[in-house]
Amino acid sequence: MDKAKRYFANFLVNVPILFLSLTCIFPVVWLLYSSVKTDAEFNISPVNLPGKIHLDNYVKAFSRANFGTFAFNSLFNSIISLLLVLVVSFVLGYLLSRYRFRGRSIVYGVLMAAMMVPIYALIVPIFIQEKKLGLLNNYFSLIPIYVAMELPTSVFLIDSYIKGISVDLEDAASIDGASLPRTMFTIIMPICRPILSTVVILTFMHVWNEFPFAQVLISKEELKTIPLGLTYFTSQYSTSYTLLLAALAMATIPVLIIYLFFYNKIMEGMMAGAVKG
Amino acid sequence: MNIREIRNNKQKAGIYALVLIPFIYFVYVMVYPLIISIYYSLTKWKGIGNPKFVGLSNYTAMLQSSDFWLVTKNTLFLCVVCTVGQVGIALVIAFLMTLRRLKLKTFHRAVIFFPVVMAPIVVGYVWRFIYNSNYGLLNAFLTAIGRSDWIRFWLDDQDIVLRMVSVPVIWQYIGLYMIILMSGISAIPQEVFECAEIDGATGFKKSIYITLPMIWDSLKVCIILCAGGTMKIYDHLVALTNGGPGRATESLAMYCYEYTFRFGNFGMGAAIAVTILVLALLISGAIQLVMGRRKD
Numbered sequence: 001m002d003k004a005k006r007y008f009a010n011f012l013v014n015v016p017i018l019f020l021s022l023t024c025i026f027p028v029v030w031l032l033y034s035s036v037k038t039d040a041e042f043n044i045s046p047v048n049l050p051g052k053i054h055l056d057n058y059v060k061a062f063s064r065a066n067f068g069t070f071a072f073n074s075l076f077n078s079i080i081s082l083l084l085v086l087v088v089s090f091v092l093g094y095l096l097s098r099y100r101f102r103g104r105s106i107v108y109g110v111l112m113a114a115m116m117v118p119i120y121a122l123i124v125p126i127f128i129q130e131k132k133l134g135l136l137n138n139y140f141s142l143i144p145i146y147v148a149m150e151l152p153t154s155v156f157l158i159d160s161y162i163k164g165i166s167v168d169l170e171d172a173a174s175i176d177g178a179s180l181p182r183t184m185f186t187i188i189m190p191i192c193r194p195i196l197s198t199v200v201i202l203t204f205m206h207v208w209n210e211f212p213f214a215q216v217l218i219s220k221e222e223l224k225t226i227p228l229g230l231t232y233f234t235s236q237y238s239t240s241y242t243l244l245l246a247a248l249a250m251a252t253i254p255v256l257i258i259y260l261f262f263y264n265k266i267m268e269g270m271m272a273g274a275v276k277g
Numbered sequence: 278m279n280i281r282e283i284r285n286n287k288q289k290a291g292i293y294a295l296v297l298i299p300f301i302y303f304v305y306v307m308v309y310p311l312i313i314s315i316y317y318s319l320t321k322w323k324g325i326g327n328p329k330f331v332g333l334s335n336y337t338a339m340l341q342s343s344d345f346w347l348v349t350k351n352t353l354f355l356c357v358v359c360t361v362g363q364v365g366i367a368l369v370i371a372f373l374m375t376l377r378r379l380k381l382k383t384f385h386r387a388v389i390f391f392p393v394v395m396a397p398i399v400v401g402y403v404w405r406f407i408y409n410s411n412y413g414l415l416n417a418f419l420t421a422i423g424r425s426d427w428i429r430f431w432l433d434d435q436d437i438v439l440r441m442v443s444v445p446v447i448w449q450y451i452g453l454y455m456i457i458l459m460s461g462i463s464a465i466p467q468e469v470f471e472c473a474e475i476d477g478a479t480g481f482k483k484s485i486y487i488t489l490p491m492i493w494d495s496l497k498v499c500i501i502l503c504a505g506g507t508m509k510i511y512d513h514l515v516a517l518t519n520g521g522p523g524r525a526t527e528s529l530a531m532y533c534y535e536y537t538f539r540f541g542n543f544g545m546g547a548a549i550a551v552t553i554l555v556l557a558l559l560i561s562g563a564i565q566l567v568m569g570r571r572k573d
Contacts, residue, residue, distance in 0.1 A: 013378045021388045027403050046412040088299045098281045107300050114307050121554040124537050124546045125310030148306035167279045209396035211512045227398045251399050
């Protein structure tokens with residue numbers, strides 16, 4: 001009787017969570033295997049596994065539907081933004097954490113308050129601003145926005161990490177005559193590598209997935225990013241489901257790979273960003 | 278404290294320059310538009326020429342339009358449903374994750390969190406496949422378990438569509454709140470639980486009387502994040518239904534987009550944007566007030 005009760009409790013705890021886990025993973029797995037089916041196979045049954053792997057959809061996405069351009073733009077935006085975020089947030093985070101100067105708390109306060117503001121409320125004014133400056137439909141339409149968007153979390157992460165590092169190394173370096181930039185970039189930056197990689201991953205994910213700003217600020221075909229390209233796919237190729245699935249899979253695969261490799265860093269960053277958000 | 282002294286005026290100038298250049302840039306991109314949009318919301322402007330000051334007439338026109346109330350109702354509905362769904366389910370899972378009975382914890386954690394990093398627009402499209410009436414996974418599943426009479430036009434039925442679109446949003450973010458709550462739980466000192474066990478508290482009672490009060494702050498953060506996040510819901514809805522059928526699943530953010538870029542009414546668009554902002558701040562303030570008081 002006692003044993004039966006224990007089995008029942010085990011069942012009650014394990015099964016619902018297992019069910020949730022499966023519903024979380026199944027759509028992704030389904031997306032990946034359905035994207036290598038042919039349309040005919042997909043029409044017969046959307047659930048069955050493909051008979052054989054059929055990469056035609058991927059080829060078609062690149063050759064017919066400009067997917068290469070979309071991917072290049074997403075990559076371009078992500079890489080430039082994350083380089084800028086990395087340097088700017090490191091410098092800001094370092095200085096805010098190490099030095100006390102007049103106005104420091106204002107800078108800090110504004111950055112933290114900005115994390116609370118739903119930035120999508122800014123889309124219209126930002127559009128107007130970029131229109132005035134002639135920045136719409138440009139390779140650099142999105143990057144300035146993304147950099148600003150990512151700054152608060154990154155500065156916050158770096159600032160709290162540097163707080164935990166002793167100043168001894170820097171003091172020794174300055175006795176040896178190292179300048180401030182030199183101390184910052186050659187001594188502290190390497191120590192901060194763990195937190196910097198968190199910043200890099202978070203920034204990459206956000207920029208790669210970002211949609212509303214891209215939709216508003218970009219209308220030229222050759223500048224569109226992957227999320228924008230996906231909306232174009234659905235309207236243009238609405239009859240070929242597997243082609244759309246291949247495009248969705250390609251938007252997800254980079255994120256999936258990064259997730260598998262940097263699982264812990266992502267968790268850490270999301271948590272720190274969220275808890276202080 | 279790990280603080281360094283500023284050595285001389287030259288260094289001071291250098292620090293100010295390095296802090297102020299990015300800071301001014303940040304203010305210009307993120308704070309200035311906020312202020313300017315309040316001004317635009319008081320004008321009549323088509324995007325070209327000079328904005329004409331019209332006082333509060335955008336706001337009165339907005340409040341008189343029934344569409345505005347409909348999308349506000351949609352947004353608030355999603356906000357409540359998603360907050361209760363996401364944080365509620367996440368809380369239950371976070372509690373279950375503390376139990377020794379639960380197997381495969383690492384697997385569950387990794388898998389449930391994965392949707393969080395997916396692009397919302399991709400999630401929207403994937404779920405559109407799940408809901409599709411001809412080849413959708415949901416209908417295939419219902420047929421397989423012999424309940425084909427439950428099959429509906431999931432995304433075309435006015436009455437259920439709003440509930441249907443909330444499911445993917447809840448599904449996507451359970452993981453995020455689960456992780457925040459789990460880290461809250463793991464920060465509780467182990468002795469507290471040991472004392473409670475000596476006093477005879479069982480699993481369920483431990484969760485309600487000890488864990489819950491001790492993670493109250495994390496819970497508050499979750500609810501604020503979630504409510505604030507759902508107020509600006511946009512990507513999912515664009516991919517799932519594009520607001521349809523009619524305006525049955527249109528959110529405030531989509532309404533704002535529509536006015537600004539489809540109708541070219543920038544003044545009205547700005548007024549809606551300001552409204553979203555005010556509503557989001559009000560809601561997070563209200564949550565803080567309600568939950569802060571109950572803390573002790």
